Amino acid sequence: MIPRLDDYKKKWDVASDQSIKPGLDAMREALDLLNNPEQKIAFVHIAGTNGKGSTLTFLEHISRSHGLNVGKFMSPCIYDVHDQIQINGDPISENEMDDIFVQLKNAGLSGKLTDFELLTCVAFLHFSQQEVDFVLLETGMGGREDSTNVITPIVSIITSIALEHTKFLGPTIESIASHKAGIIKQSIPVVVGRLPKEAISVIESEAFKKHAPLIELGDHFEVSIEGSFDVYKNDEKGLEIQRLLRALPGNHQADNMALAITAFFEVAEYFKLAVDLDKIRKGILESVLPGRFEEVLPNVYFDGAHNPQSAEKLVQTIKAKFPNEKVRFVVGMLADKDVGAVLRLLEKVSYEFYFVDFINDRAMTSTEILSLSRASQAASLEDPITFLKNASTNGGKTFVTGSLYLLTEIRKEIIKNKI
CATH class of the missing domain: 3.90.190.20 (Mur ligase, C-terminal domain)
Incomplete structure (x- = not known):
């Protein structure tokens, strides 16, 4: 149940199913009816058992500190459905949600989707109409058959892999890794965190198959903690960023920060932006996330x-x-x-x-x-x-x-x- 989504469904007589139905056919059909708003948007796609929200937050603030307009779609909500869809930290308004539900109704989407699929369509319409620079797109569950996996991103991120949602994703690390690996797209770089051995072999195989450059924490880039500060190192770029100060506590957040910095290099390259280390520091310091300590x-x-x-x-x-x-x-x-x-x-x-x-x-x-x-x-x-x-x-x-x-x-x- 997504708080307040039902208010809009009832108001505009748009039905959707509360159950979970993995698969992309319904999403693709719905997006065709909406004239494929997702094709007008640049994305960063984020999957993982843990760390998605924190990594997304670090990347959002680093990007915004460089002057980019950033949309984000995340789950579950913090307060209600509006905060799952944000632009530069501002949730979608009630008027904007009303306008989009009229479009969903007119396109004939009632009864065709699950709640999460419907909300994904809302997000795509909102971001395409507001002309954001790019969207941070968090998977709802898994990756391969998640409703968000209908896009081609600038870069994909897989933060972590552990046993979760085994009813839908399978009972082993390998089966779950296969679902997460589904967000890897042809020739699109993928940044990955510290994964179990069984998981990384699955990710490597998928990346090889898709000719997707694989950028691994602990191999291609690293982070260390020195007193109150973090130090980020990326040998391939010949780069070291010292005196990174986080507001999000916990050593694990250093890894999430490092994933975000690495992904930002791909974003900066896409937008032909000069990377400013002080703006990275500013973004890291400003990154806070409800529900994380x-x-x-x-x-x-x-x-x-x-x-x-x-x-x-x-x-x-x-x-x-x-x-x-x-x-x-x-x-x-x-x-x-x-x-x-x-x-x-x-x-x-x-x-x-x-x-x-x-x-x-x-x-x-x-x-x-x-x-x-x-x-x-x-x-x-x-x-x-x-x-x-x-x-x-x-x-x-x-x-x-x-x-x-x-x-x-x-x-x-x-x-x-x-x-």
Whole structure:
């Protein structure tokens, strides 16, 4: 369920299906009816298990600091459907959404698409009509059969690969890597992060088949952390960028930053831009992302650690930033995630857990998660908003984590209650 999308569907009598239906045929037919707006846009395509949003954010701010007008399409939402489609950080407006739904209705798209496919069409229409320089396009799930995979980008990025969505993407790293590799296009460069051995062989094979230049973190470029700063090195370009200061904490964000810088070189080449190292530094420093170690109230943080890999990064960051602080967790998760593994990791830094229900068809109940907990202090929580308000002044650090859908729901309540 995409918050507020149904408002527009009902208002303009445009039907779509809430289910997930991998495949591109429906998208291609719909885009033909819309006169193929995606063909009028330049893209950077981003896939990966973790790190997509952070890499996208770094690349957006680096590009904007160089004067480019940047669209972005991401999921899930932070607050509601509008913020999934942005230009230079500004969400699509209600009037703009209304105008596009009229076009969808007139084109005869009602009943032909899933919700996410419909929203992808909205994004393509909006970006083509607003004449952005290029769009940062985040896959919804996988890559090969994702609704976004109907475009040819300037550069593709694959941030990371781990087990996820196994019902749709398959039960192995290799099968998931094959789906991610689907965004690699003929002769288009692909920038990849630190991938498992089983994954990189799949990516290398696809890149070889497509004659796509493969640019690997740890091979073609590198990043190191020196005190408070990062150092980016790219031997192939004979380039070193020192004194990079990030607002996004955690060593893993250095990798995401390095992916974004490397991809920007391809963007700059496409637009024939001179790369300015100070503008890269400015973009990196200005990059912040809701739901990534985000302090929403005093001593209360949001972090969407929804799988073991992201939970491990969260634990590492907590240990580094708050080594002597008491930590408690408020957790809600989707049932199709590896909930037990996430809890085992979070239990390394806390014994105090509170589990909450949230509105999503795939959500695990708080009682079900509680039954998996091994924490010495654990309970279901009925009123998380009051709890968080009190926790902000009760000492220690409180982390709301698990599903990004949970973060969206609690964020709305915090804003509504003006906490």
